[in-house]
Amino acid sequence: MRLRTSKLKITEKKEIFKLLFLFQTLIIVATVVFLACFKLDFIASQYTFISENYIFITLSILSGIVGLGSIYLFNEIVKLIEREKEYELKKVEFLQMRESNDLLRSQKHDFSNNLQVVWGMLSIEKTQKAKEYIEKYTNILKIDEEELEEIKYIDNTYLYTLFLNKFYKCKEKDIEISYDIEKNIRIEKFNPVDIVRIFGNLIDNAIYAVKDIKEKYREIFVEIYCNENEYIFSVSNKGPQIPTNIRQKIFEKDFTTKGKDGSGLGLYNVRQIVDKYSGKVWLETDEYIGTKFIVSFPK
Amino acid sequence: MQYLSHFVEAFLIFIAPLSFLDYKTNAKQKVLFTVLYGLGIYFSRQIYNFTSLPFGIHIFILIGLSSILFKNILKNYTWKNSIYISLIVFIALLINDSIFLLPYMSIYDLTIEEIQMDNGIIKLIEMTMSNLILIAMYIIGRFKNRKSSIAIEGENIEAKNI
Numbered sequence: 427m428r429l430r431t432s433k434l435k436i437t438e439k440k441e442i443f444k445l446l447f448l449f450q451t452l453i454i455v456a457t458v459v460f461l462a463c464f465k466l467d468f469i470a471s472q473y474t475f476i477s478e479n480y481i482f483i484t485l486s487i488l489s490g491i492v493g494l495g496s497i498y499l500f501n502e503i504v505k506l507i508e509r510e511k512e513y514e515l516k517k518v519e520f521l522q523m524r525e526s527n528d529l530l531r532s533q534k535h536d537f538s539n540n541l542q543v544v545w546g547m548l549s550i551e552k553t554q555k556a557k558e559y560i561e562k563y564t565n566i567l568k569i570d571e572e573e574l575e576e577i578k579y580i581d582n583t584y585l586y587t588l589f590l591n592k593f594y595k596c597k598e599k600d601i602e603i604s605y606d607i608e609k610n611i612r613i614e615k616f617n618p619v620d621i622v623r624i625f626g627n628l629i630d631n632a633i634y635a636v637k638d639i640k641e642k643y644r645e646i647f648v649e650i651y652c653n654e655n656e657y658i659f660s661v662s663n664k665g666p667q668i669p670t671n672i673r674q675k676i677f678e679k680d681f682t683t684k685g686k687d688g689s690g691l692g693l694y695n696v697r698q699i700v701d702k703y704s705g706k707v708w709l710e711t712d713e714y715i716g717t718k719f720i721v722s723f724p725k
Numbered sequence: 726m727q728y729l730s731h732f733v734e735a736f737l738i739f740i741a742p743l744s745f746l747d748y749k750t751n752a753k754q755k756v757l758f759t760v761l762y763g764l765g766i767y768f769s770r771q772i773y774n775f776t777s778l779p780f781g782i783h784i785f786i787l788i789g790l791s792s793i794l795f796k797n798i799l800k801n802y803t804w805k806n807s808i809y810i811s812l813i814v815f816i817a818l819l820i821n822d823s824i825f826l827l828p829y830m831s832i833y834d835l836t837i838e839e840i841q842m843d844n845g846i847i848k849l850i851e852m853t854m855s856n857l858i859l860i861a862m863y864i865i866g867r868f869k870n871r872k873s874s875i876a877i878e879g880e881n882i883e884a885k886n887i
Contacts, residue, residue: 441805451816460781
């Protein structure tokens with residue numbers, strides 16, 4: 427509600443400034459025209475005319491007001507942009523929280539099922555079997571230190587949370603996801619919302635590509651590194667090769683191979699973001715190696 | 726002729742911006758605005774005969790009057806939009822004056838008073854010159870909106886065929 431009120435105020439201010447600007451333009455144009463009329467003797471002597479000094483004072487004051495108004499307006503616009511950025515970040519945070527929440531909910535559901543299994547085993551006095559089951563189950567839930575080691579170099583909370591969420595999501599679907607992130611890589615020049623969107627879409631697509639294939643091929647590999655001229659982000663999977671006819675349309679709006687599950691916007695959005703930073707996005711696909719989406723941004 | 730020019734200008738001030746914005750008006754609205762604003766132009770220009778106000782004040786009176794008339798004659802039109810239209814039209818008219826009317830007056834060595842008192846060809850040319858931008862605005866508006874309505878009609882026909 428507070429956000430809405432302040433937005434309204436900014437819109438109102440903008441309107442007032444637009445009107446003031448138009449009014450000042452009118453006065454300046456009118457003054458110039460009347461000054462020209464006066465200088466060229468078009469106005470008959472019966473008319474009273476404002477002296478030149480007054481005109482120049484008025485014009486100076488008006489220019490000053492226009493200048494101050496422009497500075498104020500510029501300030502307001504900067505504030506508005508910052509607020510929009512904050513809002514975008516909050517949106518990403520919210521989406522990540524929702525994803526974590528869904529994950530927790532599904533784990534809770536599994537947890538009660540597993541408790542029932544353990545309770546059943548204990549009630550028929552198969553203690554050893556129950557112990558083994560608990561060990562197996564805790565192993566599934568556990569993300570070991572080694573795996574977290576791979577993403578600890580990310581100096582970006584949003585990306586870290588995203589990668590952690592994807593870790594859990596993959597674990598749940600028996601997909602092995604690994605990360606190779608260059609140490610101390612600086613990616614602050616990119617808007618975190620954009621980076622999260624790029625990786626979110628690419629990893630989700632990779633998960634979709636491998637989730638139904640043989641378990642031994644369910645692998646996703648994420649890379650972040652930079653060379654002298656560019657930053658390279660890539661997400662590869664060992665899923666099936668993408669046919670040529672799909673490859674040509676894959677970055678187009680509304681194109682999806684996921685049927686009802688897809689929106690046709692994921693890769694299109696990735697391309698839009700990449701274009702914003704004058705970068706490139708392409709894919710390499712092979713029957714044996716799988717598919718790799720590569721994004722490069724100039725430094 | 727000198728009175729007629731006020732009403733012609735009033736009529737153009739009403740139809741030109743609205744045709745550009747594709748706002749449909751009826752004959753009653755057009756007549757009402759033309760008559761009231763035409764009279765407004767006449768009386769606002771007479772104020773210099775009774776008071777010693779500096780020349781140019783009538784423009785501000787006319788902006789106020791046109792804003793009031795736009796607001797009250799047009800349905801669903803806000804004060805903000807009425808003031809916008811009035812200001813933009815007057816800026817356009819002043820720019821028009823400096824581009825077309827002032828050179829014309831300079832070439833033929835005419836004063837504002839002479840033009841106002843004339844009833845012949847000088848007045849007719851002045852009337853055309855001072856409203857050129859409004860005439861252009863009207864023609865462009867008509868052309869632009871006719872094109873967009875043809876496009877919409879085309880889409881409708883296509884939609885029907887599908």
